[in-house]
Amino acid sequence: MKKQMLIYVGIICVGLTFLAIGSKPVVSQTTTSDDPHYEYMDNETCGSCHEEKLHDYQSSMMGKTPNDKVFQQFYAAVNAKGEADGIGFRAFKPKGESDCASCHTPDVVLDAGHELALEDAIKKGSNGISCDYCHTIKDVKVIYNPKTQRYDTRLWKMVTRARGEVKRGPLKDAKSPFHQTKFSPIHTKSEFCAACHNNQEHLLSLDTYDSWKKAFDKGVVKQTCQQCHMPTGGKDRPIAIGGPVRPGSMIHRHFFHGGHNADMVKKAAVMKAKAFSDEHGLTVHVDVTNSGTGHTFPGAATLRNVIVVIDAMDANGKPLKHIGGKKELLPPLAGIGKSARDFGGDVGAMFARPFATKKGKAPTGGFNADHILFDTRIRPQETAHRVFHFSKPDSGHAVARVRLIYRWAFKPLVDKKGWKMDDIVIADQKLEL
Numbered sequence: 001m002k003k004q005m006l007i008y009v010g011i012i013c014v015g016l017t018f019l020a021i022g023s024k025p026v027v028s029q030t031t032t033s034d035d036p037h038y039e040y041m042d043n044e045t046c047g048s049c050h051e052e053k054l055h056d057y058q059s060s061m062m063g064k065t066p067n068d069k070v071f072q073q074f075y076a077a078v079n080a081k082g083e084a085d086g087i088g089f090r091a092f093k094p095k096g097e098s099d100c101a102s103c104h105t106p107d108v109v110l111d112a113g114h115e116l117a118l119e120d121a122i123k124k125g126s127n128g129i130s131c132d133y134c135h136t137i138k139d140v141k142v143i144y145n146p147k148t149q150r151y152d153t154r155l156w157k158m159v160t161r162a163r164g165e166v167k168r169g170p171l172k173d174a175k176s177p178f179h180q181t182k183f184s185p186i187h188t189k190s191e192f193c194a195a196c197h198n199n200q201e202h203l204l205s206l207d208t209y210d211s212w213k214k215a216f217d218k219g220v221v222k223q224t225c226q227q228c229h230m231p232t233g234g235k236d237r238p239i240a241i242g243g244p245v246r247p248g249s250m251i252h253r254h255f256f257h258g259g260h261n262a263d264m265v266k267k268a269a270v271m272k273a274k275a276f277s278d279e280h281g282l283t284v285h286v287d288v289t290n291s292g293t294g295h296t297f298p299g300a301a302t303l304r305n306v307i308v309v310i311d312a313m314d315a316n317g318k319p320l321k322h323i324g325g326k327k328e329l330l331p332p333l334a335g336i337g338k339s340a341r342d343f344g345g346d347v348g349a350m351f352a353r354p355f356a357t358k359k360g361k362a363p364t365g366g367f368n369a370d371h372i373l374f375d376t377r378i379r380p381q382e383t384a385h386r387v388f389h390f391s392k393p394d395s396g397h398a399v400a401r402v403r404l405i406y407r408w409a410f411k412p413l414v415d416k417k418g419w420k421m422d423d424i425v426i427a428d429q430k431l432e433l
């Protein structure tokens, strides 16, 4: 608080100087420049007044990183028990810096101005992606070369900070007893999120911003990232203790829900299934429409996947013979074990973008991938149409059950790692003929 007071006094003095010399009081240096000695405050400090924001943010994946176990274990190439398993970044590059720290611990990477080893970033006391990190960002520049069709996603090239007492956000008239405030247009734009939700490696391994931008420019998507991931609404209330009551329509929840949240995932897509029967057999038609995201479905992280599973049987529950050929079967990435959730080889379809190494190892991360095994993700407002063929039941009617399931990681990887993952069932439809 002492430092705070000093700065307030400093600002008042600068203000008085302006008045004294009769010029317009422009924003003083202290409020706009970046203070390299500034120490980020922790989320709890901000949360002592911004309780709702802290509560929301603590439940998000961004609020957890770099302590998110899945991230750490995929980075360190260890399983849930902490045993080395050769799957992940450190198996590929055992020592030295990497880009992983950039987006997962941006504060200390920007201090360094170059890539760091995650271990070092954590040792340097990174606060992860903190309230104070985001709210002292001054600008984000998206750097894209249309000739090479490549982005430059190095964080220190994209982000300009203004570390200090001024908290930047979407309000034009905010007054806080604890910090200064400044209206910041970049906080209301998708480009703000682009700093980390695009990752140009050999491949564009995260392409959420790119995919959103293409759809937005075409008018297919009308909302920004914030409008879907930081929803407004609820009753009128103050934004902070000591602040005025504001309309709910101005207040942004800090959930950042994504692939780990069932309610969010269920908003993403709708499925329509129909079955027909003729002398050749039973045909099941499935349409999956990406009706609710602003980017591909599933999203960017190369481990995410969506699967359609078809079970067709006769009136007695006896499975109907599948006659549609291999392309109507799910790949091993849908699960290779013996459990009821292992769908590899079953009738269905997968929507995903798994990365693979030269030797065909999949799934892998962007760090050692050299090709994309396939990209069947569904673009915004587009519909994927799939048809499946079965023989007719010997007698009686046929029943087809069609499920649409979302997984935040490929099941064989989840099994090897010993991670906990529930299937999110987006739709489960029964068709009788």
Ligand code: HEC
Pocket: 061, 068, 070, 071, 072, 074, 075, 089, 098, 099, 100, 101, 102, 103, 104, 153, 195, 196, 197, 198, 199, 200, 206, 208, 258, 259, 299, 300, 301, 365, 367, 408
């Ligand atoms: C350009 C920024 C950026 C870089 C660089 C980056 N990540 Fe990430 N990482 C993200 C974002 C954003 C997500 C969430 C993506 C999504 O859900 O679409 C994520 C998600 C993940 C996840 C999934 C976590 C979960 O719980 O589902 C893992 C694992 C991961 N990253 C590992 C790594 C590793 C290992 C590296 C370095 C080789 C790395 N990341 C480099 C931005 C980055």
Ligand code: HEC
Pocket: 041, 045, 046, 047, 048, 049, 050, 131, 132, 135, 167, 168, 169, 170, 171, 172, 173, 174, 175, 176, 177, 178, 179, 181, 182, 183, 184, 238, 239, 240, 241, 242, 243, 244, 246
């Ligand atoms: C002592 C209470 C208090 C603390 C602690 C506090 N704030 Fe605030 N903050 C406020 C009040 C009050 C407002 C104004 C609310 C309004 O006008 O509706 C505000 C406004 C803001 C705004 C809006 C700025 C704008 O122009 O859009 C941001 C962003 C913000 N705070 C971030 C933070 C961050 C980050 C921290 C921690 C480093 C923090 N606050 C700590 C009380 C506090």
Ligand code: HEC
Pocket: 061, 062, 064, 065, 066, 068, 071, 103, 104, 106, 129, 192, 193, 194, 195, 196, 197, 225, 226, 229, 230, 256, 257, 258, 259, 260, 261
């Ligand atoms: C400093 C980098 C950074 C910025 C800026 C950033 N993100 Fe993220 N985001 C991440 C990382 C890293 C993760 C993954 C964390 C993990 O799982 O360990 C993530 C995760 C997410 C997730 C959850 C993904 C999932 O599948 O659960 C959502 C949604 C999200 N971010 C949305 C946004 C939005 C919207 C913005 C802009 C307002 C934004 N992010 C800005 C780095 C960032």
Ligand code: HEC
Pocket: 043, 046, 047, 050, 053, 054, 055, 057, 062, 129, 130, 131, 132, 134, 135, 169, 170, 171, 187, 188, 189, 192, 226, 227, 230, 239, 250, 251, 252, 253, 254
């Ligand atoms: C990943 C970056 C990010 C993080 C982390 C983050 N915010 Fe925000 N915050 C934003 C953005 C972006 C907006 C503006 C959204 C818009 O206007 O579209 C915002 C808006 C706000 C506002 C203005 C009021 C409102 O509801 O719009 C306050 C206050 C605020 N955040 C406080 C916090 C606090 C406190 C934390 C930590 C608990 C936090 N933020 C964490 C990006 C972030």
Ligand code: HEC
Pocket: 190, 193, 194, 197, 208, 209, 212, 213, 221, 223, 224, 225, 226, 227, 228, 229, 257, 258, 259, 260, 264, 265, 267, 268, 292, 293, 294, 295, 296, 297, 298, 299, 300, 301, 304
């Ligand atoms: C029209 C609403 C909408 C817009 C706009 C939108 N999203 Fe999403 N997003 C969703 C929904 C719904 C999901 C859940 C489905 C999913 O996880 O694939 C999602 C999922 C995500 C995930 C997790 C994806 C995964 O499967 O790995 C991330 C990260 C994310 N969004 C970031 C962003 C960013 C960054 C932007 C802006 C560039 C953005 N979103 C724009 C609706 C939206």
